[in-house]
Amino acid sequence: MSNVVAAMSISVDGFVGASDPEQWFPVHNRVHDWVFELAAWRERQGMTGGRTSVSSDLVAEEFAGTGAYVMGRSMFDFGEEPWGEEPPFHAPVFVVTHRKREPLHRVGTTFTFVTEGLESAVEQAADAAGERDVFVSGGASIVQQAIAAGLLDELHLHQVPVLLGAGVRLWDHIGTGWKELEPTRITPGDGVTHLYYRFPR
């Protein structure tokens, strides 16, 4: 049975990106830079080298465990060009969007555009993923919707040791009912702290 997993790189104060467009690039880098030099990340981008560490092992595990991805349309729009002919997913990707579009075939990946909403995208991804996990890639809005709708089995927080003081909060719009979690892995990493939680079924 596949799990639905979301993973976010997040500051200690809960920010996952900038709300001020001029801060977009520096905040994006500060929140994600822990991953860029990891061997597992570099390998997935077609590069060699990089650091091996518990963090690299966890990233490798996330890649290996994922059978399909779900992402928001903004994230797709942002990535479509830089990802190029061989995007780093190597699995089907389901893009939640209001605009109908034919599937986009790339090396190792097909992007399917789902106009019936997030829940439908997660269902289609689960069918495609088989025994492996559905990975909700982001952005923040899609992860918030997935939490609010109770669609997630696991939430992996890669907590970066900084207080940013401003930006896009992951913890807005997640619904007001209490949602209990179970910690499944709490691990100091390589420039980051890995906090894995499970939503009890």
Next chain:
Amino acid sequence: MSNVVAAMSISVDGFVGASDPEQWFPVHNRVHDWVFELAAWRERQGMTGGRTSVSSDLVAEEFAGTGAYVMGRSMFDFGEEPWGEEPPFHAPVFVVTHRKREPLHRVGTTFTFVTEGLESAVEQAADAAGERDVFVSGGASIVQQAIAAGLLDELHLHQVPVLLGAGVRLWDHIGTGWKELEPTRITPGDGVTHLYYRFPR
């Protein structure tokens, strides 16, 4: 040299209390209930028994390491009666307030009311603490002010595995400059996750 330490029990989504008065009690309990059954906590309240665990050890370490406390006036007002003749501090307490008041002597504790602001309260507490730490007890507003003013050396987050979705956020009003942190202890606990960070000097 004493450190200035703040410790907060906090939900995964960054809430430390309720903003809706009707939710005050349930939220307070959900965020703090990990501590109430710990042996170290019970001992400090003059009770016996309770659970021993890494969490109890860390609470004992916080008590033992603290030479003086700083708190906000709301926290003091809330606690004055229930703390009774022998408050659980066993060290001098400095209350940040706008109202002048004579020191209040209790068994093991003197409450000193500081009208010159938080920074002065922290200085007076540091003088009283000697080699031990100054512990900023809360509430949220005082901890926010201490973060914004750069007064803290350490921030101990006792992260409770729940998403509350609403309430008083610790991560408001902490200033907009980035503040880098160093993780010093990342430990799964007893119904809680302990995330200790240091502000580099």
